[in-house]
Amino acid sequence: xxxxxxxxxxxxxxxxxxxxxxxxxxxxxxxxxxxxxxxxxxxxxxxxxxxxxxxxxxxxxxxxxxxxxxxxxxxxxxxxxxxxxxxxxxxxxxxxxxxxxxxxxxxxxxxxxxxxxxxxxxxxxxxxxxxxxxxxxxxxxxxxxxxxxxxxxxxxxxxxxxxxxxxxxxxxxxxxxxxxxxxxxxxxxxxxxxxxxxxxxxxxxxxxxxxxxxxxxxxxxxxxxxxxxxxxxxxxxxxxxxxxxxxxxxxxxxxxxxxxxxxxxxxxxxxxxxxxxxxxxxxxxxxxxxxxxxxxxxxxxxxxxxxxxxxxxxxxxxxxxxxxxxxxxxxxxxxxxxxxxxxxxxxxxxxxxxxxxxxxxxxxxxxxxxxxxxxxxxxxxxxxxxxxxxxxxxxxxxxxxxxxxxxxxxxxxxxxxxxxxxxxxxxxxxxxxxxxxxxxxxxxxxxxxxxxxxxxxxxxxxxxxxxxxxxxxxxxxxxxxxxxxxxxxxxxxxxxxxxxxxxxxxxxxxxxxxxxxxxxxxxxxxxxxxxxxxxxxxxxxxxxxxxxxxxxxxxxxxxxxxxxxxxxxxxxxxxxxxxxxxxxxxxxxxxxxxxxxxxxxxxxxxxxxxxxxxxxxxxxxxxxxxxxxxxxxxxxxxxxxxxxxxxxxxxxxxxxxxxxxxxxxxxxxxxxxxxxxxxxxxxxxxxxxxxxxxxxxxxxxxxxxxxxxxxxxxxxxxxxxxxxxxxxxxxxxxxxxxxxxxxxxxxxxxxxxxxxxxxxxxxxxxxxxxxxxxxxxxxxxxxxxxxxxxxxxxxxxxxxxxxxxxxxxxxxxxxxxxxxxxxxxxxxxxxxxxxxxxxxxxxxxxxxxxxxxxxxxxxxxxxxxxxxxxxxxxxxxxxxxxxxxxxxxxxxxxxxxxxxxxxxxxxxxxxxx
Numbered sequence: 001x002x003x004x005x006x007x008x009x010x011x012x013x014x015x016x017x018x019x020x021x022x023x024x025x026x027x028x029x030x031x032x033x034x035x036x037x038x039x040x041x042x043x044x045x046x047x048x049x050x051x052x053x054x055x056x057x058x059x060x061x062x063x064x065x066x067x068x069x070x071x072x073x074x075x076x077x078x079x080x081x082x083x084x085x086x087x088x089x090x091x092x093x094x095x096x097x098x099x100x101x102x103x104x105x106x107x108x109x110x111x112x113x114x115x116x117x118x119x120x121x122x123x124x125x126x127x128x129x130x131x132x133x134x135x136x137x138x139x140x141x142x143x144x145x146x147x148x149x150x151x152x153x154x155x156x157x158x159x160x161x162x163x164x165x166x167x168x169x170x171x172x173x174x175x176x177x178x179x180x181x182x183x184x185x186x187x188x189x190x191x192x193x194x195x196x197x198x199x200x201x202x203x204x205x206x207x208x209x210x211x212x213x214x215x216x217x218x219x220x221x222x223x224x225x226x227x228x229x230x231x232x233x234x235x236x237x238x239x240x241x242x243x244x245x246x247x248x249x250x251x252x253x254x255x256x257x258x259x260x261x262x263x264x265x266x267x268x269x270x271x272x273x274x275x276x277x278x279x280x281x282x283x284x285x286x287x288x289x290x291x292x293x294x295x296x297x298x299x300x301x302x303x304x305x306x307x308x309x310x311x312x313x314x315x316x317x318x319x320x321x322x323x324x325x326x327x328x329x330x331x332x333x334x335x336x337x338x339x340x341x342x343x344x345x346x347x348x349x350x351x352x353x354x355x356x357x358x359x360x361x362x363x364x365x366x367x368x369x370x371x372x373x374x375x376x377x378x379x380x381x382x383x384x385x386x387x388x389x390x391x392x393x394x395x396x397x398x399x400x401x402x403x404x405x406x407x408x409x410x411x412x413x414x415x416x417x418x419x420x421x422x423x424x425x426x427x428x429x430x431x432x433x434x435x436x437x438x439x440x441x442x443x444x445x446x447x448x449x450x451x452x453x454x455x456x457x458x459x460x461x462x463x464x465x466x467x468x469x470x471x472x473x474x475x476x477x478x479x480x481x482x483x484x485x486x487x488x489x490x491x492x493x494x495x496x497x498x499x500x501x502x503x504x505x506x507x508x509x510x511x512x513x514x515x516x517x518x519x520x521x522x523x524x525x526x527x528x529x530x531x532x533x534x535x536x537x538x539x540x541x542x543x544x545x546x547x548x549x550x551x552x553x554x555x556x557x558x559x560x561x562x563x564x565x566x567x568x569x570x571x572x573x574x575x576x577x578x579x580x581x582x583x584x585x586x587x588x589x590x591x592x593x594x595x596x597x598x599x600x601x602x603x604x605x606x607x608x609x610x611x612x613x614x615x616x617x618x619x620x621x622x623x624x625x626x627x628x629x630x631x632x633x634x635x636x637x638x639x640x641x642x643x644x645x646x647x648x649x650x651x652x653x654x655x656x657x658x659x660x661x662x663x664x665x666x667x668x669x670x671x672x673x674x675x676x677x678x679x680x681x682x683x684x685x686x687x688x689x690x691x692x693x694x695x696x697x698x699x700x701x702x703x704x705x706x707x708x709x710x711x712x713x714x715x716x717x718x719x720x721x722x723x724x725x726x727x728x729x730x731x732x733x734x735x736x737x738x739x740x741x742x743x744x745x746x747x748x749x750x751x752x753x754x755x756x757x758x759x760x761x762x763x764x765x766x767x768x769x770x771x772x773x774x775x776x777x778x779x780x781x782x783x784x785x786x787x788x789x790x791x792x793x794x795x796x797x798x799x800x801x802x803x804x805x806x807x808x809x810x811x812x813x814x815x816x817x818x819x820x821x822x823x824x825x826x827x828x829x830x831x832x833x834x835x836x837x838x839x840x841x842x843x844x845x846x847x848x849x850x851x852x853x854x855x856x857x858x859x860x861x862x863x864x865x866x867x868x869x870x871x872x873x874x875x876x877x878x879x880x881x882x883x884x885x886x887x888x889x890x891x892x893x894x895x896x897x898x899x900x901x902x903x904x905x906x907x908x909x910x911x912x913x
Contacts, residue, residue, distance in 0.1 A: 044078040045136030046086070050129050052144055062145045063095060065243030069116040069144060073129040075106050082110025086131055090114045094125025095146050118148045151184045156197075156237045156250040169226055170257035172307035172356020177205075177222040179237045179248075181214050189218025190241075199235045202254070203227040228308075228355045230256045258298040259307065261352060261359040264334070270300055275352055275363030285370035286412040288340040293352060293361065295331060302333030308355035309335065313348045320344035320415070320462050328355070341367060343415040343462045370414040372485040375498045378403040378465065380505040384552050387509055387664075388429065388472045390745035396510035396552055398472040399433070402502050404483045406460040413464030418486040420493070421456040421468040424501060428475025428664070432456040432468050439491055457486070472507045476547045476664045479505040509745050512543035512551045512653040512764050514673055519649050519766035521581070524840035527814035527878050528775035529564070529583035530643050537770060539566065540578040541649045546656070546746060547664070550575025555651060560713070562682050563587055563645035563772060581647060581770060588642060589682070591710040595699045598642030599630050600808045601781060601844075612639050612704075620791050623783040624806035624844030631842070632685075632705055640683070640708035641842055642809035643772045648680040650715055653764035654744025666746045668756045674738040676725045678715040678765040683708035684842070691723040715763050726762070771840050773807065773814040777881035780807050782873050784849065784887060795827065795871055795889045797853030803833075805875050806844035812836065816878045819847050825869035826854040827889030849873075855892040859911045860901065863893060 051072045054060050063069040071090065075083045086106045090097060096119040104112040116127065123146055130139040159176045160166050169175050177197060181190045193214045199205050203226040214220045231254055238247045263276030276292035283289050291311070295303045309329045315321035323329075324338040331354075339350070348365045381403075386396040402421075406414045420439065423430055431452035434440035439457040442448040456468045470479055484499040486492075493499060522538040529535040539559065543551040555572040559579055563586055567579035592598060604613045604621045614635045615625035632638030657672035659665075666672070679688040689709025690696050696706035714723045727739035747757035774780065783804045786792045795801065805813055815838035821829035830850040839845060851871060858866070869891040876882040894911035895901050901908060 043134040043136055045138035046083055046131050046133035047076045047078065047080070048129055048131060048138050048140035049074040049076075050127065050140045050142040052127070052142055062147055063116055063118060064147045065118050065150055069095075071114040071116060071127050071129070071142070073104075073106075073112045073114065073131075073140075075110045075112065075131050075133075077133070082106075082108070083131075083133065084108045084110055086110070086112075086133065088112040089130045090127065091130075092116055092125055092127045094121065094123055095119050116144075116146075118146050120148060122146055122148045150241060150243050150246060152190070152241050152246055153180075153182045153184055154237065154239055154246040154248040155180045155182075156235065156248050158250065158252050166252070168253045168255060170255045170356065171226055171228045171230055172257050172259065172354070173226045173254075175224050175226060175252075177224055177235065177237075177250075179214075179220040179222070179239075181218050181220075181239055181241075181246075189216075190214060191216050191218055193218075193220075193239055193241070195220040195237060195239050197222050197235060197237045199224060200233060201227065201229070202233040202235060202252070225308075226254055226356075228358070230254050257303075257307075257356040259303055259354055259357040259359055260296050260298075260300075261293065261309075261354045261357075261361045262296075263292045263294050263361070270294060270296055273359075273361045275350055275361050277350075277363045277365060282366045282368040283341060284368045285343070285345075285408060285414070286341050286410060288338050289365055291337045291339050291350065291352075291363070292334070293331060293337070294334045295354060295359075296333075307331050310353045310355065311337065311350065312352075313350040315341070315344035315348040316350075318344070318462060321348065339365065343370075343413045343464065345369060345416055370408050370412075370417070372406050372414045372417040372460075372487065372498060373409040374407045374411075375419065375466070375483055375485050375500050376405050376407075377483075377500055377502045378405050380470075380502060382552075383504045384506050384508060384510060384549065385470070385472045387476060387507060387745065388474045389749060390509055390511075391472075400470045400479075400505055401467050402470055402481050402505060403465050403467040404500065404502070406464045406466055406485060406498075413460075413462070415460055415462045415464065417460040417464075417466070418489055419458055419460055419466035419483055420486050420491070421458075422482045422493075423454055423470075424480035424482055425477065426454055426473070427477050428473030428507075430473040430477075430479060430507070431471040432481070433471055457491075470505060474665070476508045477506075479507055481505075506549055508547050508549045509545045509654070510552050511545055511745060511761070512555065512651050513546045513656045513744065514653065514675060514762075514764045515656040516544035516546070516548055517649070517651065517653070517764045517766045518542045519647070519768050521647075521768060521770060523770075523815065524768070524838050525771040525773055525812060525814045526581075526583060527773050527816075529770075530587060530772040530774045530779075532775055533582075533584045535583040537581050538578050539581050539647055539649075539768075540576060541570075541572075541651075541766065542576050543572060543651060543653075543764075544575055546654070546659075546744075551651075557649050557651045559647065559649050560680055561645055561647045561770075562680060562711075564770075566647060581645075583772060587772060589640065589708070589711055591699050592640045592707050595702070596640060596704055596707050598809055599639035599704075600642070601625065601629070601806060601810050602808065618783075618785045618789040618791075618804075620783070620785075623791070624781055624804035625810055626804060626843045626846050628842040629810050630683075630708070637703060638705040638708075640704055643774075643807065643811050644684075644809075644840075644842065645770045645772060646680050646682050646684070646767055647770060648678065648765060648767045650678045650763040650765045652761055654746065654761055655742055655764075657742055657744070657746070664746065665748060666742050666744065666751070666757050668751065669737070670742075671737065672742040674726060674740045675743070675762050675764070676727075677717055677723055678763040679723070680713050681709070681767060682712045684769065685709065688712060688714055688723050715765075717763055769840050771811045771814075773811070775877070775879055775881070777875070777877050777883045780805060780813060780875055780877075780883055782875055782883065782885040783844075784873065784885070792887070795851045795887045797827070797851055797855065797889070797891070799851055801849040801851065803847045803849050803873060804844040805847070810842065810844055812839045812841070812843070812845040813875065814878060815839075818874075818876045820874045820876070821849065822872045822874065823870075823889075824867045824872070825863075825889070826857055826891045827869045827871050828852050829871060851889065853889055853891045856894050856911075858893060859896045860893045860904075860908060861896050 053070045095116045098115040106112045128141040157178045196211045206223040212220045262272040278290045309331045311327040320343045322340045351362045385400045391398040406417045434453035434456040435451040440453040460466045481502040484493045541557045559566045564583045566581045570577035617626045627634045629635045630639045630641040730739045742757040743762045747759045752759045785802045817836040819833040833847040869889040872886045874884045895908040
């Protein structure tokens with residue numbers, strides 16, 4: 001039944017659908033009459049209306065730079081309803097359309113707005129608006145005109161100094177450029193408007209910026225100093241106004257000026273081509289003359305226009321005279337100039353030239369000869385020179401230029417004065433360079449061929465300088481040069497002739513020697529450096545040569561460090577240079593950490609570790625020790641130390657020797673200190689461990705001392721890859737001299753060739769240890785030791801003790817650490833300890849402690865409620881962290897009732913008994 005019902009319903013639905021379809025098609029049957037097929041109506045587009053207005057909404061037909069056109073496009077439906085948010089496309093044939101995309105949306109009133117501005121071309125144009133609605137494009141157009149003309153007038157004119165308008169001027173004239181700006185709409189002038197002027201090569205304009213502002217009358221003024229070249233010049237002025245920019249050009253003809261140059265004499269007569277000079281006689285050295293000039297026209301009348309005057313002379317060119325004001329000089333009808341001598345001699349021909357016409361005038365100043373009244377030492381450059389024959393090794397010059405200044409009685413420089421020089425001492429072959437003069441004095445033909453004289457002569461320069469060159473000898477010594485002014489030119493020093501001597505010049509090796517190298521640090525024990533990065537100390541090296549003169553400026557020092565980091569090098573100034581060491585990784589030896597460990601003050605407390613600790617200064621098996629517990633001579637067989645960084649400095653230099661005969665040179669048989677190649681001594685044993693200790697090749701089998709120095713490095717000066725002892729040849733069996741040869745520039749060249757010494761240099765060096773201190777107070781320990789070299793369980797009154805403090809590696813605490821004592825009960829300390837100094841020695845710091853107890857001050861019964869009898873030792877680091885160690889004190893007391901204390905042995909005495 002259900003199936004049949006469904007089948008029936010489905011047939012009914014299909015039949016109904018068929019009837020509906022037929023009805024939609026106009027009914028069944030095939031009749032030709034009535035009904036038929038009716039097509040859908042055509043879609044209608046939108047209606048567009050275009051209007052042109054100004055910004056206020058008023059209708060216009062012309063667009064100008066000051067009147068932007070607003071095209072209002074109204075869009076409605078075919079039924080007249082406004083269409084909102086419709087895209088309208090706009091296009092113009094003239095002008096600039098905004099938005100530049102050419103599209104705009106209608107607002108809620110169905111209006112889209114376009115702006116049209118002039119775009120540099122005048123004429124007529126068409127604006128077309130298009131909108132698509134219901135798939136239909138609808139357009140509407142509107143014609144308009146465009147004008148690019150601005151309603152302003154910009155005018156440029158020229159005027160002379162009287163204010164009269166001109167079209168011509170002459171070279172050198174001063175003229176005015178007048179620029180006016182007018183609003184054509186009202187005929188009024190425009191004020192406070194910036195005007196720019198470009199005058200090309202016409203001359204110099206003022207203001208120099210080429211811009212100014214129109215005044216209340218709408219006029220801008222520029223002053224132009226016309227140049228010296230005639231011709232026709234065009235200038236351009238410009239101004240920014242509402243709607244755009246205006247420019248205007250103007251031409252002016254510049255004729256060659258007919259100006260004459262000379263001066264007026266005392267009677268008012270014009271003297272053409274001649275400069276007026278006062279005084280007219282000789283001008284003394286350093287004196288001042290007045291130069292006077294006058295400019296007239298062809299009628300000999302003084303000109304009123306501005307001009308320029310160029311003044312020159314040989315003395316001015318060589319800076320041996322000065323003008324005030326300086327050339328070129330501004331001049332109208334007349335001008336005066338101060339001319340001051342500065343060392344010129346003889347005659348000076350002065351020439352002046354007028355800028356406008358090229359007219360010239362001249363005059364001669366006769367200069368009286370200067371008389372030298374004084375000569376003083378000026379300088380020696382350089383102040384240190386190398387011994388003869390050693391400069392190539394030290395890169396230091398073997399000569400110095402010594403200069404003097406010659407002046408007159410007024411202190412002004414004297415030029416062309418003859419100055420003679422003589423050496424005060426000639427030890428070791430010191431000489432002056434002198435060639436080509438009969439005044440030179442040589443002690444041999446060889447010296448003459450080398451220009452090595454004991455005296456020299458020269459003429460002072462324009463600034464009064466007289467210079468001679470000192471040539472080094474073979475002996476280190478100070479050098480003095482005597483200089484005198486040879487007034488009568490007789491090649492002899494007379495009593496009345498100015499004389500002086502030089503100073504500050506030294507002849508030396510210029511190379512540091514070994515015993516003159518000194519390394520220091522601002523802080524040797526650096527607080528918190530072991531566990532905090534960036535803690536620093538300033539490391540300084542001082543170097544001097546064999547004669548203990550500071551090493552020359554620029555001597556290079558090279559640094560390296562075991563732990564942390566250090567600036568690699570510095571150059572000396574005054575024999576000193578400084579770098580910075582900073583804390584960072586590494587803070588220990590990787591080799592030691594892998595195969596052993598640094599020795600500590602507590603390692604004997606761990607029975608699983610080897611018993612390496614021993615302190616000769618006390619009898620305890622652990623704790624701070626004033627001895628170096630890592631030293632094989634103190635605590636055999638020695639052990640690696642922790643928290644200690646070796647810093648090495650090296651420099652190019654020579655070995656030290658004992659100059660027994662005082663000749664400044666090394667002689668065979670003199671004692672010297674032989675140097676191996678420089679090395680960083682990490683284990684502080686004085687040896688380059690990897691090469692100078694046995695069984696140090698394999699860290700797995702090496703002893704602790706070898707391990708501590710396993711990572712030592714050396715400076716391979718000869719680059720052969722081997723640590724050299726520099727000990728060849730061997731000394732004789734009966735010789736007290738070391739093996740090897742003396743190395744240094746103080747070895748004579750002949751002795752070097754004979755094999756008695758070597759001029760080959762070495763690395764001089766020095767080193768120091770920086771302690772890397774802990775910031776954690778728990779890494780430090782305190783120990784009190786009595787006279788039996790033991791740590792007591794109880795302190796006694798009226799006894800002296802020693803307090804030892806160190807870190808776990810047995811290094812002393814950093815500087816400004818404090819040790820304080822605090823007594824309790826009837827026990828107190830009688831001593832105080834000042835803040836700890838800066839110490840880098842391997843070993844604990846020791847301080848004295850005197851203890852006092854107040855015996856029998858109270859009975860046993862009365863003391864029961866009192867603080868305990870004890871003494872606390874407190875160690876406080878600079879960062880404020882601290883540790884303490886407390887010791888009980890033995891205090892003797894009486895008893896109020898001895899019988900009540902039967903367990904005391906011995907029995908306490910009765911109080912008051």
